[in-house]
Amino acid sequence: MALSLFTKTKKVIIERAQDDYATKMRLKYKPYYHAMDSQQGTHIRLQGRDMIMLSSNDYLGLSFHPKVIEACGEGAKAWGSSTTGARISNGSRAYHVALEEKLAAFLGREACHVSVAGYVSCCSAVASFAQKGDLVLADKNIHSCLWDGIRLSMATAERFSHNNPEDLRQILKSVPHSTPKMLVVEGVYSMEGHIARLPELTQIGEDGGCFTVVDDAHGLGVLGRQGRGTVDHFKLNDKVDILCGSMSKSLASTGGFVSGSRELIDYLRTNSKQTLFSAAISPSQAAAASASLDIIQTEPQHLQRLWRNTKRYREMLKGLGLDTWGSETPAVPIVLGSKELVYRFWQALLEKGVFTVMSIAPAVPPGKDLIRTAVSALHSDEDLEKIAAAMEYAVKQM
Ligand SMILES: Cc1ncc(COP(=O)(O)O)c(C=O)c1O
Secondary structure: OHHHHHHHHHHHHHHHHHOOHHHHHHHHHOOOOOOOOEEEOOEEEEOOEEEEEOOOOOOOOHHHOHHHHHHHHHHHHHHOOOOOOOHHHHOOOHHHHHHHHHHHHHHOOOEEEEEOOHHHHHHHHHHOOOOOOOEEEEEOOOOHHHHHHHHHHOOEEEEEOOOOHHHHHHHHHOOOOOOOEEEEEEOEOOOOOOEOOHHHHHHHHHHOOEEEEEEOOOOOOOOOHHHOOHHHHOOOHHHOOEEEEEOOOOOOOOOEEEEEOHHHHHHHHHHOHHHHOOOOOOHHHHHHHHHHHHHHHHOOHHHHHHHHHHHHHHHHHHHOOOEOOOOOOOEEEEEOOOHHHHHHHHHHHHHOOEEOEEEOOOOOOOOOOEEEEEOOOOOOHHHHHHHHHHHHHHHHHO
16 A cells, blocks of 8 residues: 555656656657767768757857867866866866966956856856855846846845846835845846846846856856957946856856855855865866866957957848847847747758857746847858858748
8 A cells, every 4th residue: 555655756757858848849849959970160960961050159259179178188187187086076187276376367357166067056146155044136137047047045036127227127116225136247147149238237236235246157258348248348347246157168168166255165165065075176167167267368350250240140130030139249040930840941041051058038028039040250251151041940930
């Protein structure tokens, strides 16, 4: 009797997985998790066909830079493949400290902590500092890792409408002065390509007594002096308490970072579960990020090329009458408004050799179903021409 009850309750969970509609649809239409045969820069080979990659976040195109590739190899040769444990137990390595110092100096911050994924870093940037009884004010379109950080913190969350300082101001009016408050926004919104209205948002946050966290995963390497990011772009370093982000985009590595005052980073290293109980970033990944940081400070041509490509690409999409949701950055959505249209558009692009990714509700707000594309400095003129031809074809299929 007891056994059969256990079997029954276990079955509930197994059936949940078996009956999941989203999984069934994913397996039927196969839009995600394609296994590419090979890659060279923006060119991939998929099921025997050459294609142009238009959905990765290799904004500066450094993932195939010879110095970055060499650094990866040197890192592994000098330190092995992994630290095989968390820094609290196995200790840090000289390259962790060197990377953190380099990144902190680049961002104009006292200290920095790097971890194994941007997701982990950004989640910890919220979860480590907020706690039960606090109020977190979050832009409604922030990344899932920040929402997870809010949930883990046990703080109360209040969302304000996307990139809308006035809404934030209104909400703050009704919050008691004595409540500890955190403002959480992104620098550049990954789906929309919008630049956060940081001057107004941080000012309102400061007037309301908010501790401010900015996730600049998509602004780093793209905006600001030499790619120092959105906070630098607006010269707001003194208004942002924690600046976090990812090293898997412009820095052509994997891993993430949290930066701030020495005091705050020391506190995070003592209290963040994601930091204490997760293995350190590997030697080759730290070396790749470090090499990319050097390159972005010495080779301005990548950033220049990125913006030149972005402008050309956006103009081309506008010429075709496509809705890019007002994107201001190399992260460019093509909003089509329904999952059926998105699927057809995506397939048409695939047919013409352009690889993109679909993003449909609930990952995006209802009616904003879109194809997410991102321009790279590595896209050649010929790539852009092929992309333009594929877009024209896809538009005609609608
Ligand atoms: C805004 C934002 N924050 C954090 C992350 C997580 O970074 P990673 O993919 O390096 O874990 C992403 C990734 O897409 C992101 O877009």
